[in-house]
Amino acid sequence: MSERGRARGRGRSRPVVPGETSSEPSGAAGITAPTDEVPTTSTLASLVPTPIIPTSSETPTSEWSTTEVAPSVQQTAIRRIGGGGGMSIPRGRGLDKLAPHMAGMSIGEHREGRSRGPPIHDESQRRTVDPTRVSFREPGTEKQGTSGEVIPLIANYVRILSAPQWLLYQYHVTFAPDSIDSRKTRRELLAQHKGVLQDVAFDGQTLYSFNDLGDDYETKSHHEVTGEDITIQLHKVAVQGPESPNFFHLSNLIMRKLLELAGMRMIGRSYYQFDKKIDIDRFSLTLFPGFETAINVYEGVLMMNVDLSHKVINNVSIYQRLQNIFAQFQEYKLAQDTAMRELVGQIIITTYNHKTYKIDDIAWDKTPEMTFSKRDGKDVSLIDYYQERYQLKIGDNTQPLLVSKPSRQNRRAGITGPILLIPEFCRETGISDSMRNDFNLMKELASYTHIEPTPRYQSLIDMVNTINTSPRCRQYMSKWNLRLDDNLVDLEGRTLEPETINYSDRSVRYKQQEADWSRDGRSCRHIKPGNLDKWLVVYEGKQKPIASELINTLYNVCTPMGMRVEYPEVAELQNDRPETYLKALEQYCLNQQYNLVLCVLSNNRKDRYDALKKFLCKDTGIPSQMVLLKTLNKRGQLMSVATKIGIQISAKLGGEIWSVPIPSKSLMIIGIDSYHDKKRKQVSIAAFVATTNPQCTSYYSRIIMQTTTQELVDGISVCIRDALKAFFLQNNSMPERIVIYRDGVGDGQLQAVYEHELPQIEETFSKVQEGYAPKWAMIIVKKRGCSRFFSKNTNQLYNPPPGTIIDHTITHQNWFDFYLISQCARQGTAAPTHFNVIWDRTTFKVDHIQRLTFKLCHLYYNWPGTIRVPMVCQYAHKLAYLVGQSLHQDFHHDLSNKLFYL
Missing domain, CATH: 3.30.420.10 (Ribonuclease H-like superfamily/Ribonuclease H)
Structure with missing residues (x-):
């Protein structure tokens, strides 16, 4: 990357560990391990200006497949990325707050009706x-x-056969020092007292135990990484049985533990089979198959809903994404804006502990060289911290930092400042808009994720059998007196008759298995067709041949539908820039009233599309149709494309199809x-x-x-x-x-x-x-x-x-x-x-x-x-x-x- 295409941040402020002082007057408040919960808020202005650096005792694994070599210090750095009727009794659930409103209303004579749901007044x-x-x-x-x-x-539900018979003691668990935020580390510290605690479920803050330890219990554990002695305090908050309102929370914790014992690992809120990952090298993606589960009572029966889940991980790091973006622009401010637009709001995962975060901002003025004060008072940079904590070497010391707002779980734990992440160690998850627009990519993903009924059923049965036959899972379930059925639930459904589709000139019936009447309906007359009496077609001059062919084809296909189609006015443009389109629209539309404006576009450039839609939908109130050039150029498909466009135009004009x-x-x-x-x-x-x-x-x-x-x-x-x-x-x-x-x-x-x-x-x-x-x-x-x-x-x-x-x-x-x-x-x-x-x-x-x-x-x-x-x-x-x-x-x-x- 050339010098003008680089960008870097400047380390200015230093976060500190809670309870310690900053080495800088404007210092921040703390370093805490990020959780796996994706933040739900997104307004950066609400951030407390306190950066938080992820910490965890979890070591990086070698299970990540990547097509990218971690950048070295010698590699090019990113620089300068600074009727009515009477009222009947409600059949849905009653509303306790609705009754007072209704009491004073004049709404006609009361008539008896069926009621579904009396009010809950408590x-x-x-x-x-x-x-x-x-x-x-x-x-x-x-x-x-x-x-x-x-x-x-067959439904993807599994009956839980044996009725639970147990009494559990629920404790709120705190750790001192309070910087132990990694759920895995907390579990390891508690495991040192397994014989006493007899814990059967722990979510990081709440522990359920078969053992009554009294109202308050305190013990100490040794931190294997830092060498510190950690004080653990347990405060009893409730005694729970199978009838408890918290039963479902506990049941789902049990299920998570069973999936973990079956060899799966958690990403976000679901569990995935890392040993069955699929590398899609052509698109630098890794696909992890896994399962989503939820336990609840359905029609009085305790059951588990289980379905397949897939996690898509991009093997290209966020660091490399930034490099690629900055290579496209000469102006770094434009590159920054592009990076913000493409990356902010995306969900990422860290390679060292598989935690997920939402990118809320990019701190262009901060780099891994920034320092913070450790608990012992020693200042340390992020470079040294990651080397010491995770044995990870940061390849580019000038890269900016990613900002993720604290999740609800973070805030409940007292973490209010933003979490700062190293782009080099972050990968994008899920499917982005650009990926969705890539036909070949989506087709290949679908070959793995769109699973037919028989193999999907077999995968679910195999998962249930794995749990039921695993000695570790069976031992764990025996604690709860729980047992899963070996089969999925059988039940009966009902299939309604297909509908009759009525057009103006005739009615059509479709095949029940297809529920598609496109072939029979394309030449039917619309019930109330929309008419193109006065319309405008806008296109770039070199697109005139295909635009003219589209106009003629629209006339041929729309007339049998009952639409009245006059020849449109046309506006030929010298280029396809947004301002050129807008200038033409202002010239034509502000002085005349058209039924419709049709624009032929060379590509799906978003800023142009947005500008055209905003002008037509807001300023003029004229319905519009945007047509991509590549859609019109599909060989032998113009008639089919024009038919679909014609139906859409008719509906946009207020037609009834x-x-x-x-x-x-x-x-x-x-x-x-x-x-x-x-x-x-x-x-x-x-x-x-x-x-x-x-x-x-x-x-x-x-x-x-x-x-x-x-x-x-x-x-x-x-x-x-x-x-x-x-x-x-x-x-x-x-x-x-x-x-x-x-x-x-x-x-x-x-x-x-x-x-x-x-x-x-x-x-x-x-x-x-x-x-x-x-x-x-x-x-x-x-x-x-x-x-x-x-x-x-x-x-x-x-x-x-x-x-x-x-x-x-x-x-x-x-x-x-x-x-x-x-x-x-x-x-x-x-x-x-x-x-x-x-x-x-x-x-x-x-x-x-x-x-x-x-x-x-x-x-x-x-x-x-x-x-x-x-x-x-x-x-x-x-x-x-x-x-x-x-x-x-x-x-x-x-x-x-x-x-x-x-």
Whole structure:
């Protein structure tokens, strides 16, 4: 790298070990071992200016495969990188805070209805109970459907056969000196007193023991690395039995221990088989196969959910990533900005102890030469520290340091300052955006990670058998009187009939196993086509031949769809710079009103895409279509590409493409999803999409820019009000029923949803129109679960067909929840979506709710097939993503009734 392309930091401040003084007046507060928990916050301004250097007694292993030679001191350094209806009893879980709001409302005559979930009035119960133990339905009410054809299935759950019979003493453990933060080191110190402590589980702070040591117990251990005597203090905090609310926490600690005894190692929160790692040398990646497990009670039976997991590790260090970035730029400030954009927010793993962190910043002014004061008062540099602690030699003493904010676990332990990491010893984990855009890379990864049902099932069975047959695992389980079943759970599901897809001129049926009607539907007339009466096509001059061919092809494919297509105005550009495109758009769009602007782009350069979308979506309110040149150049595929573009354009113009039969004639469907703004880290984007006609084929969209929960709640209320107005304007009536599908909510957030969102939604209805009280429901949508299902057919296992419902055995006893497999998995194992009805007074039967949910998975106009979630959720996701990635602000109000974000 040339001198101008280098960059380095300057060591200015010196962190110190807690309890010791800094050798510099502005010194920092401490050196602590980072934990394996990925920080959840990301605002750098909240960092306490106290750098923390990772410490651990764990020695580096040789199990890391890398294609990169560690840089030596002689290598080039990085330099200068400075209706109504009456109110019926709710079928979802009751809300204790909702009752007072409802008492004073004029919402019509009371009518009897089925209730799922009486209120919990004990606030202390709310704070302590596991979310899965909270009741969302009243005992005795129905939660299982009956429609559909029965299908035998296998679920990736294992029954825990023997009932635990034990009494455990729970202790809070502290260490003095308090710099022992490595979980492995703490375990080693406790192991010196194994005969006395009889510990069966330890998570770094909490110890469970069969032995009653009294209220307080103190002992000493010898630190093998530092030679210090460590004082260990145990304070009894509880006595636990199998019925304890902390049982699941303990059970999962037991399971982690079993995986460890089976020879696996933890990365992040899952366990991986290092001996079965896969080196993908072509892309400098290593893939570690492993398992995710969770123990819980399902329909009154204790079971373990187990699924495969894969961890992708980039063998190129963050140091080399920085080198590569700086080699591309002559201006170091531009290189710094590029590095920040590409690396901040990424999850990394250290090579010496396999801990994971999130990069929150890069300290360009700090280097490994910075010093801190050790406990004995001696100043030491990071260079010497890593050599002494890990036997690792830092090759480039001028490289900057990575900054990771302390995790929640760090903060609970009193660590408030940032954690500083050496780029040379860090590797990126997971799949970055650039990797996702690499077709060949993703294809090769999929060959290892998209595992078909039969081999996936066999891997799970092998893992269970390993635990059940391992002498060490069997001995450990005997302490708990626990035993795992040898097989996965058998159960029955139900497969719903395929839907009829209605176009303007005819209806089509699809094959159940495929759930795809693209071939039959491409020449069908749209129910309400969008028209291209006045539109603009913008392209670089040398792209004129392919742009002209696209225009002609669009005319040929859109006319049979019922679309009216006039010849567009065209703008030929001299180059493809963002400012050239913007200048042309300003010249054309600010003085004329177009139905659509179509831009042909030479590549997927993000700054140009963002600038164009921001101008068109915010400043002019014109729907737009961006088309990549390489997409148009695919040999022999222009007709197919133009057909897909034509359908997308029709939807963006407010068209209604196809429909499915919706029995309820006065129904509104709402979808809500959220996305974090990539530019303003403290802001989240909540997208709201609602249907505005009984056929659920026209839409109203809004976004909520939020930094607090209250802003979200207030925003949802405003969105519902405006969506109801839009529905009324189109139908001259209000919807009698409303079903809200709420995506992006984890189990731990359910309490916030029903305590804050539901009461305000209920209040909103009466504010829109006096006496208006629709029958409504809220359903939580969860896509990222680990449940998998296999269809049995003789000796072979297959993916269940689309439309498969599972609503018993592995569902929660006190919830009205179900799983739905709605789409065809062409590769790997189908991933079901979990639906949890937390509030329902629609008077719909269980079959009706399940069937409605499946129907709505057919109405996403970007794909002529079924998708994993109801269309309003996917539309909301697309809108939130566009705003969070490109717009970073609200869009023009003229676009609210169009699917402009497809």
